[in-house]
Amino acid sequence: MASVTIPKSRSSSTQRLSPKARQRLNAVSMTVLTAVVLFIFLLPMGYGIVTSLKTDTQVSTAGAPWYPASPVTFEYEGRAYDVFEVPVDGRIEEWALINRGRESSEFIDPDNPAAGLIPWEGRWRTLEQAWQWDPVWSNFRDAWTTINFPRLLGNTVFYAVVSTIGAVSSAALVAYGFARYSIPGKGTLFLVVMATIILPPAVTLVPTYAFFNRIGWVGTWWPLIVPQFFANGYNIFLLRQFFLGIPRALDEAAMIDGAGHFRVFWSVILPQARAALLAVTLFHFFFAWNDFFGPLIYLAGNPTLYPITVGLNGFNGLYEGQDNLIQAASLTAAVIPLIVFFFAQKTFIQGVVITGVEK
Amino acid sequence: MEAITPDAITEGTQVGKKEKRGRIEKEQIKWGLIFLSPWLIGIVIFYLLPFIASFGFSLVSFNLAVPEATEFVGFDNWQRALFSDPNVYESFGVTFLFAAISLPIGMIFALMLALLMNSKSVRGKAFFRTMFFMPTMVPLVATVLIWGGVLNEQTGWYNILLQNVFGIEAVGVSGLRWLADPKLIYFTLTFIGLWGVGNTMMITLAGLQGVPTEMYEAAEIDGAGYWRQLISITVPMISPVLFYNIVLGAIGLMQYFLVPFVLNGGNGFPDGTTNYVGIYFYNQAFKFFNMGYGATIAWLIFIVSLVLTVVLFGSARYWVYYAGEE
Numbered sequence: 001m002a003s004v005t006i007p008k009s010r011s012s013s014t015q016r017l018s019p020k021a022r023q024r025l026n027a028v029s030m031t032v033l034t035a036v037v038l039f040i041f042l043l044p045m046g047y048g049i050v051t052s053l054k055t056d057t058q059v060s061t062a063g064a065p066w067y068p069a070s071p072v073t074f075e076y077e078g079r080a081y082d083v084f085e086v087p088v089d090g091r092i093e094e095w096a097l098i099n100r101g102r103e104s105s106e107f108i109d110p111d112n113p114a115a116g117l118i119p120w121e122g123r124w125r126t127l128e129q130a131w132q133w134d135p136v137w138s139n140f141r142d143a144w145t146t147i148n149f150p151r152l153l154g155n156t157v158f159y160a161v162v163s164t165i166g167a168v169s170s171a172a173l174v175a176y177g178f179a180r181y182s183i184p185g186k187g188t189l190f191l192v193v194m195a196t197i198i199l200p201p202a203v204t205l206v207p208t209y210a211f212f213n214r215i216g217w218v219g220t221w222w223p224l225i226v227p228q229f230f231a232n233g234y235n236i237f238l239l240r241q242f243f244l245g246i247p248r249a250l251d252e253a254a255m256i257d258g259a260g261h262f263r264v265f266w267s268v269i270l271p272q273a274r275a276a277l278l279a280v281t282l283f284h285f286f287f288a289w290n291d292f293f294g295p296l297i298y299l300a301g302n303p304t305l306y307p308i309t310v311g312l313n314g315f316n317g318l319y320e321g322q323d324n325l326i327q328a329a330s331l332t333a334a335v336i337p338l339i340v341f342f343f344a345q346k347t348f349i350q351g352v353v354i355t356g357v358e359k
Numbered sequence: 360m361e362a363i364t365p366d367a368i369t370e371g372t373q374v375g376k377k378e379k380r381g382r383i384e385k386e387q388i389k390w391g392l393i394f395l396s397p398w399l400i401g402i403v404i405f406y407l408l409p410f411i412a413s414f415g416f417s418l419v420s421f422n423l424a425v426p427e428a429t430e431f432v433g434f435d436n437w438q439r440a441l442f443s444d445p446n447v448y449e450s451f452g453v454t455f456l457f458a459a460i461s462l463p464i465g466m467i468f469a470l471m472l473a474l475l476m477n478s479k480s481v482r483g484k485a486f487f488r489t490m491f492f493m494p495t496m497v498p499l500v501a502t503v504l505i506w507g508g509v510l511n512e513q514t515g516w517y518n519i520l521l522q523n524v525f526g527i528e529a530v531g532v533s534g535l536r537w538l539a540d541p542k543l544i545y546f547t548l549t550f551i552g553l554w555g556v557g558n559t560m561m562i563t564l565a566g567l568q569g570v571p572t573e574m575y576e577a578a579e580i581d582g583a584g585y586w587r588q589l590i591s592i593t594v595p596m597i598s599p600v601l602f603y604n605i606v607l608g609a610i611g612l613m614q615y616f617l618v619p620f621v622l623n624g625g626n627g628f629p630d631g632t633t634n635y636v637g638i639y640f641y642n643q644a645f646k647f648f649n650m651g652y653g654a655t656i657a658w659l660i661f662i663v664s665l666v667l668t669v670v671l672f673g674s675a676r677y678w679v680y681y682a683g684e685e
Contacts, residue, residue, distance in 0.1 A: 023480075030480035034487055037475070041491065041553070044509040047516045051508055059514075066519070174398040181391025182384075193398070196406055198610050198668060202637070203661040206644055206654040207412035208405065213423065230401025261390045290498045292617050297645045309500045313621050316504055323508045330501035341496040345489060352558050353565040 052328035053135035059324050069131035074110040083110065084127040086120060094130045095120075136324070143329040147315045149308075153336075156307040159224060159295075160288040166228040167284045168277060171235035176265050178236065179243035180251065190240075196233040209297065219302045224294050228284075235280050241354060242276035243269060279351025282344055289337055308333045416654035423648035436655040447656065450636040451663065457635065458612045461549035466604060469556050473563035474589075488561075495557030503621040506551045510537035538622065541630040548633070551618055559604050566600035567593065598679045606671050613664045616641060636660060 017025065051059070053068035072083035074096035081096040086107060095107035098117060105124045106117040143149070177183075178190055212223040246269060254268045270277065292309040299305045306314070312333050319325050341348065392399070417436050421429045440447045475481055476488055494502065509515050512534055521529035529535045537547040570593060578588050594601070616637035619625060625642060627634040640660065644653025 026480040027482055030475070030478055031482045034475050034481050037472075038487060038490055042494070043516055043520070044505045044554075045494070047509040048505040062513070066516070170397040170401075173394050177391050177394030177398075181394065182387050183391040183395070184388070186391075189395070192402065196402070198606075198664070199406070199410075200610070200614055200657070200660050200664050202614060202640055202657040203413055204406060204409035205413075206416055206650050206657055207409040209644075210416070210421075210423065210650055211409075227401065227405050229397065230405060231398040236398065261393075265394075286496065290500075292500055292621075297641075300645075309498055312498075312500045312504065316507075316621065317624070323511070323514070326504050327508055330504040333501045334497040337496045337498060338493065341493065342489070345492070349488075349492065349561050352561045 048327045048331055051323055052139055052325075052331055053137065054139075054324045055134070055136050056322060056324065059322065063128070065131050067133060068135040070134040072130040072132045074108070076108055076113060081108070083130040084124065085130050086127060088120070097124055097127075100124055139324050139328040140332060143315075143325050143332060146319075146325070147311055147329050149329075149332060151304070152306060152308045152311040155305055156289060156309075159221065159291070159307055160285050163225050163228040163288045164281055164284045166225065167232060167235055168281050170229050170231035171239055171280060172270065172273075172277065173265070174231040175236045175239035175243055176269055178240045180248075180269075193233045193236050197237065212298070218298055219300075219305075221299075221305060223298045224291075235284065238280055238283075238351065238354065239273065239276055242273045246272045275347060275350065276354075278344070278347045279354070282340070282348045283351060285340070286337060413654045413657060416651050417658055419651045421649075421651040423650055429651075432651070436652050439652065440655050440659060446634065446639060447636075447659070449631065450634050450639040451659075453632060454612060454615065454635045454637075457545050457548065457615070458609060460545045461552055462605065462608050462612070464546075464549050465552060465556065465559070465608065466601065468553055469559035469563050469604070470601075472556065472560045473567055474593075476560070476564050477567040488564075491560060492557035494554035497554065499555070499617050500621050502554050503551060503618050506547075506554070507538065507622060510547060510550075512536045512539070539629050541632045544629055544632050548618055559608075562604065563597065563600055566597035570596040595680045599681060602671075602675055602679045606668065609667055609671065610664050613637070613660055613667070 050066065050068060054064075055068075055070050057071075058064045058069060072094065073080040074083050075081075076096060076098060081098055083094050083096045084107075086093045086095045093109065095109055095118065097105055098108050099106040101124075103123065104119060104121045106119050108117060109115060178186065178193075183189075208223075209218070212218050217223050250268050250272070251264050254264050259267065289307075290309060291307070292313070295305075295307050295310045296313075299307075299310065303311075303314070312329055315329055316326055418431060418433060419429055420432045420435070472491055476484055476491075481487065497505070510517060512518060513531060515537070517537075518529040518535055521527045521535070527535075535543065537543050574592050574596070575588055578592055583591065614637045615635045616625075619633040619635060619638055620641070622628075623633065625633075625638045625646075627638070636656070637660075640653060640656045643649045643656055
C-alpha cells in the first residue's frame with residue numbers, strides 16, 4: 001500500500017511552509033490517500049454493479065467496453081446492420097456495414113442514409129464495432145425469477161427473525177443470571193461460557209447431525225432454530241458486560257417496591273440495556289442472514305427451504321459464465337443487510353467495539 | 360472473574376438474622392439457576408454430550424449412508440488420520456500456510472485503516488468509516504461471487520487496471536491468474552477476506568483512541584518521528600487488541616470453509632492449495648458421510664486449536680502489554 005506518504009508529523013520535510021499551510025497540505029494528501037485506498041477497496045462493488053447491467057453478448061465478447069453497452073445497429077431497408085468505427089481521412093466515422101467484402105466493403109452513413117452506399121477500401125474485420133450505453137435492468141428481474149428470490153428471501157427472513165428472537169431472549173435471561181445472582185461455581189461456569197466461544201463447532205457437529213438425522217429433523221429448519229433458544233456464549237458475554245454496568249440501586253429500589261425477579265429483569269434491566277439488546281439483535285440477525293454452513297448441511301436435498309446464501313451458491317454453479325446474472329443476484333442478496341446496516345450502523349459498531357475492547 | 364457479592368440486601372442484614380440470610384441465599388441460588396437454565400440445558404445437550412459423543416464416534420466406522428455396517432474399530436480412525444492418510448497433514452499444512460499469509464496481511468490492513476481513521480489529517484472520517492465497513496455487511500457468498508468476477512483474468516477490473524495504469528502484463532492467460540495460479544491463490548483468498556475487515560478495523564480504532572495523547576507529546580519532544588512512535592508507542596499500547604484479533608483470526612482459520620467452497624466446490628483447485636482442513640472435514644463428514652472419520656478430523660481440529668490457543672496465550676506475556684499490570 002502507498003502508506004509511505006503518511007506525513008512525519010511536524011517533522012522537517014516541509015520546512016518552508018507555514019504551519020497552517022503545512023497542515024492543509026497534510027489534510028489534502030492524507031484524505032486523497034484514503035480515497036485512493038477506498039477506491040481500490042470498493043472496486044469489486046463497482047465491477048459488480050456495472051457487470052450486472054451488461055447484456056449476455058457483451059459479457060462473452062472480447063474487446064467490449066467496460067461499461068454496460070450493446071453494439072450499435074442501423075436499420076436499412078428493413079434489415080439491421082452492425083455499425084463500425086471506420087477510419088476515413090484521419091477521422092473516425094460510425095458507419096453501418098451493408099455489403100461485406102474481403103478487401104473492400106460498402107457502408108452507409110446512418111446520419112445521412114440518402115447519400116447511399118459508400119465504398120471503403122480495407123478489411124472490415126479489422127474494424128472496431130461501435131457500442132452504445134445500454135444498461136440491462138432486466139438482469140435483476142431475470143436473476144430474481146430464475147433464483148426464485150421471493151422464496152429464498154422468505155426462508156431467510158423466517159430463519160433470521162425466529163432464531164434472533166430465540167438467541168436474544170435466551171441470552172438476556174442467562175446474562176442477567178450471571179450479572180446479578182450469586183451461585184456457587186459461577187466463575188467456573190462463566191469460564192465455560194467463554195470456552196464455548198472459541199470451541200471449534202466442528203467438534204460437536206458430527207454427533208449433533210447424526211442425532212438430528214435420527215429424529216428426522218435433517219431437511220427441516222428445526223436443527224437450525226431450536227439450538228438458538230439455548231443462549232450462545234458470545235451473546236451472553238456481551239449482554240452480561242452491559243448488565244454489570246447498570247447500577248444495582250435500580251434493582252434494589254424496584255425490589256423494595258415489591259417487584260419480583262422477572263419483574264426486575266423485565267422492567268428495570270431490559271429498558272436500561274436497550275442499546276446492548278439492539279446490538280446483539282443486529283449481530284444475530286446478520287449471523288443468521290449470512291449463515292451458510294448450517295443450512296448447507298441441514299437442508300441438503302430440500303431446495304424449497306434454502307435461504308439466500310445456499311440458493312445463491314447453487315445459482316453460481318448453474319449460471320457459470322453468465323457473470324451479469326451472477327452479479328445481479330449477488331447484489332440483490334446484499335441489498336437488505338446493507339440497508340439495515342446504514343440505518344443501524346452506530347449501534348452495530350458500538351457493539352463490535354465493546355466485544356473487542358472489554359475482552 | 361469478579362466475584363459478585365451476595366445481594367446487597369443480605370449485606371445490610373445484621374448478625375443474628377442468620378436464618379433470614381440463609382433463606383435469601385437459597386433464593387439467590389434458586390432464581391440464579393432459573394435464569395441460567397436455558398444455557399445450562401443447552402450446554403449439556405449441544406456441547407457436553409456431543410463433545411463426548413464425538414470422541415465416541417471417532418472409535419467406530421460409521422457411514423450415514425450404510426448405518427447398519429457400523430462397528431467398533433478402536434483407534435483405527437486415529438491411526439488412519441495420523442499415520443496413513445496424507446491428506447490430513449496436507450490439509451493442516453495448507454491451512455497453516457494460508458494463515459501465515461493471510462493473518463499478517465489482514466492485521467496490517469486493518470491497522471492501516473484504523474490509523475487513517477484516527478488521523479487528524481483525514482477529512483470526512485465518518486463517511487470513510489462507513490464505506491470501509493460496508494463490505495463487511497455483504498453476505499459472504501455474495502462477496503465471493505463478486506470477487507470471483509472482479510479477479511477474472513480476462514475481464515476482471517483489477518487486471519485491466521494493473522495493465523492500463525501500471526503497465527503490468529496482467530490480462531489474459533499469461534497474466535495474473537488470481538483464481539487459478541497456486542502461487543497467487545492464497546493472496547486472492549486473503550484479498551477476498553479483506554472485505555470483512557470492518558470489525559477488526561473498528562476494534563483496532565477503539566484501541567488507538569484509548570492511547571493517552573501525552574505519550575505522543577512526550578515522544579515528540581524527544582524527537583521521535585512518525586514510524587518510531589508507531590512502533591514504540593502505538594503498537595505496544597494496542598497489543599491487547601492485536602492479540603484478541605490474532606486469537607480469533609487463527610481459530611477462525613482452522614475452520615476456513617466458505618470462500619474456497621463457493622469458489623470451486625471444495626475440490627482443492629488449483630493444485631490442492633485450497634484443501635483446507637475445514638474443507639476436508641466437510642468432505643469426509645457431509646459429502647462421503649464418513650461420520651466416524653469426520654469426527655476424528657473434528658477432534659484433531661479441536662486439539663490443534665487448543666494447542667494454538669495455549670501457545671498464543673503463552674506468548675502473550677512476552678509481547679502483550681496490559682496497562683495497569685507491572
